Amino acid sequence: MDQDLDRCGVNCIHDDAVNEVRQALFSEDVAVSLAELFKALGDPTRVKILFSLLTRELCVCDLAAVIGASESAVSHQLRLLRTQKLVKFRREGKILYYSLDDDHIERLFEQGLEHVTE
Amino acid sequence: MDQDLDRCGVNCIHDDAVNEVRQALFSEDVAVSLAELFKALGDPTRVKILFSLLTRELCVCDLAAVIGASESAVSHQLRLLRTQKLVKFRREGKILYYSLDDDHIERLFEQGLEHVTE
DNA sequence: GTCTCATATGATCAACTGTTCATATGTTTA
DNA sequence: TAAACATATGAACAGTTGATCATATGAGAC
Numbered sequence: 001m002d003q004d005l006d007r008c009g010v011n012c013i014h015d016d017a018v019n020e021v022r023q024a025l026f027s028e029d030v031a032v033s034l035a036e037l038f039k040a041l042g043d044p045t046r047v048k049i050l051f052s053l054l055t056r057e058l059c060v061c062d063l064a065a066v067i068g069a070s071e072s073a074v075s076h077q078l079r080l081l082r083t084q085k086l087v088k089f090r091r092e093g094k095i096l097y098y099s100l101d102d103d104h105i106e107r108l109f110e111q112g113l114e115h116v117t118e
Numbered sequence: 119m120d121q122d123l124d125r126c127g128v129n130c131i132h133d134d135a136v137n138e139v140r141q142a143l144f145s146e147d148v149a150v151s152l153a154e155l156f157k158a159l160g161d162p163t164r165v166k167i168l169f170s171l172l173t174r175e176l177c178v179c180d181l182a183a184v185i186g187a188s189e190s191a192v193s194h195q196l197r198l199l200r201t202q203k204l205v206k207f208r209r210e211g212k213i214l215y216y217s218l219d220d221d222h223i224e225r226l227f228e229q230g231l232e233h234v235t236e
Numbered sequence: 237g238t239c240t241c242a243t244a245t246g247a248t249c250a251a252c253t254g255t256t257c258a259t260a261t262g263t264t265t266a
Numbered sequence: 267t268a269a270a271c272a273t274a275t276g277a278a279c280a281g282t283t284g285a286t287c288a289t290a291t292g293a294g295a296c
Binding site: 012013014017018020021022024025026028030031032033034035036037038039040041042043044046047048051052054055056058059061062065066067085095102104107108109111112113114115116117 | 130131132135136138139140142143144146148149150151152153154155156157159160161162165166169170172173174176177179180183184185203213220222225226227229230231232233234235
């Protein structure tokens with residue numbers, strides 16, 4: 001029952017609590033995916049990009065102007081956000097218009113802002 | 119009006135869009151704070167800690183057993199989560215019981231899980 | 237075709253992150 | 267008091283990250 005629970009070698013572990021929480025805990029994969037999502041949101045440049053796209057779609061050049069970063073830096077970050085399925089884009093001639101790929105982002109920002117500004 | 123907008127040196131910028139988004143954009147400070155919050159959620163160990171605490175309060179030793187990490191590693195991460203006001207603790211004898219400091223976390227996880235598992 | 241423009245990509249590098257190990261702190265028990 | 271214990275803290279080190287610069291791609295204009 002508690003073969004490998006006493007990994008700290010002593011008796012400070014509450015077996016009942018550990019077992020209860022273990023059952024509720026999600027898998028390693030899900031934990032890693034969740035962490036990757038939050039990590040993608042965990043950079044000021046990307047926060048600004050996503051928040052800007054909350055207002056409307058923008059091209060890379062506009063984004064760079066709005067947030068005050070180089071176009072290369074923005075492009076690199078957009079790539080990361082694309083792989084996390086946070087943004088998508090449509091092409092119009094030479095210009096790529098980026099927009100949010102997901103309506104969860106707005107709610108994540110809402111909750112985050114509440115936490116930060118309280 | 120657009121003195122410093124044409125930072126890319128060319129004419130790909132949509133001034134109206136840039137100005138509209140700029141007005142909505144939050145301050146640098148808020149962006150950094152938000153990014154720090156999400157960064158704190160952006161690590162598998164911390165995700166597991168927080169998710170475990172969603173079920174019930176736990177001591178450091180229990181947390182280490184549940185998520186399969188060293189107590190030192192857990193303690194270091196708890197410190198970070200404390201500075202971000204994500205967890206708090208109460209002392210009972212030698213043991214420190216940690217719990218969530220904030221009900222936003224549950225909703226952040228909900229939204230995050232929806233995004234990840236869709 | 238060639239040129240220009242908007243964006244993407246690759247390499248590089250300093251800064252940061254998370255773990256481990258060793259040690260310190262503060263609490264209980266003997 | 268000393269010893270045992272739960273946890274915190276500091277140093278150190280490999281691994282990762284984000285910006286920059288240089289270069290590549292792909293589309294429209296000529």
